[in-house]
Amino acid sequence: MVSIVAAQQGREEILDRLKRELYVCFECGKCSGSCVVFRVKDDMNPRLFVSSILEASSIDEILEDENVWSCAICYDCTERCDQGIDFTHTLFELKNLSTEIGKQPQAIKEELATLHATGRTSPINARALKKREALDLPEIQVPDLEAIQGLIDRVTSYGTSEKKVKEE
């Protein structure tokens, strides 16, 4: 199941909803057993993460946990949860909320800036153009960059305090 972050909800409503979604967890630990990150990072334990969200008194308290950004989005926990919890999606929501208050990791800030400036995540460089030419591949162009930037600015929730999406 996927759904777009419910941008219309306020933070208290979001916290209530997250708790309702996670309330069915019976702490079997399958999520932690299947988590590719937990295998290599002791403090990213999805089962305990779910518990801490259930006990949290605010969204901001949850966002203090830097493991919000540790999910590799492999979806294995979602796939294996017998209770149908989509924890991958919960973390997507938390990452979005974290970005709204500027708490995203530096690398993410840079990626967002690059995508905005170039329409790409790997910017075109002279070496790439040379390689492409040698392979007889066409030049890369991103048409309508201005339109794309306008679109990002209008719908995006990062970097601006005015959220046009939410105003609707």
Next chain:
Amino acid sequence: MTKPNLLFTGCLIEVNYPYLEKLANDLLPKIGLGISDRIEFMCCPEPISFRGATDYSWLVLAARNLCLAEQKGANIISLCNGCENTLAQANIMLQNDPELLEKVNRDLAEIGFNYKGTVKTRHFLQAIYEEVGLEKLKSFVTRPLSFLKGASHAGCHLLNPADILKFDDPLDPVVLDELMDALGIEVIDYEGKTLCCGVSLATADDREGSINALKTKLLATQKYDADCLIVGCPFCFKQYDVGQRLNRKRLDEVEPTPVYYYLQLLGLAMGLPFEETSISTHKIKSQAHMALFKGEEA
């Protein structure tokens, strides 16, 4: 009438591994998957960090890419797990939720776009598996690569979410194994097939976690005597190839393991000269493999 296919190459291949774009353009039509002339998509956009940061802009920008294909009356074949993950997820969300589609179209209208929902997106491995099929694929193999003991790594974002990507069983994937077997490769079944390469941790500044994931994976393949990893994603490829070079000191328990992108091996199995695969540009090379790829006795 079958729709034409547009190649969704993706930022990373276009810039870092353009030879994979070349291989796709040359090889896919030879096995029956026609590819139309290149059009300029933008970033898919990237499904881990960018979507993590801003879910709705991710959807709108993906919809814009889908519109470009729809305007050409075409379907999409992607060369990257990340691109396919974004495009497939966004596509299904828009196709199944009229209210969401309307909302996205209101935003797209500002730049003169409108998405109807008619595009089909597939990863190239999926297109080969479903449309060409294993039997026909085998008929193109003139040089079986039976000397390779390959560990498949389909990759998280091609397998999941399985109900949308519909590629394979995400907990016990076999499709890439079967595609490798069709080229004559000895398929190594190993515990840890679904372990992540770790690249998405690096993109969120967690270098330590990323290296540990890489190491865990390589130790798993080594335990089962695989002599190479085989992938269909340029991000997994980069993590295994460049990642092993960059973190050599941290990986001292690990045998350097070469990684090949499936199309390179498809090309070799179809008789493509070794030079055209660009395998000699990889950071982690196996001299024994390269001699065999060139048709020399090892």
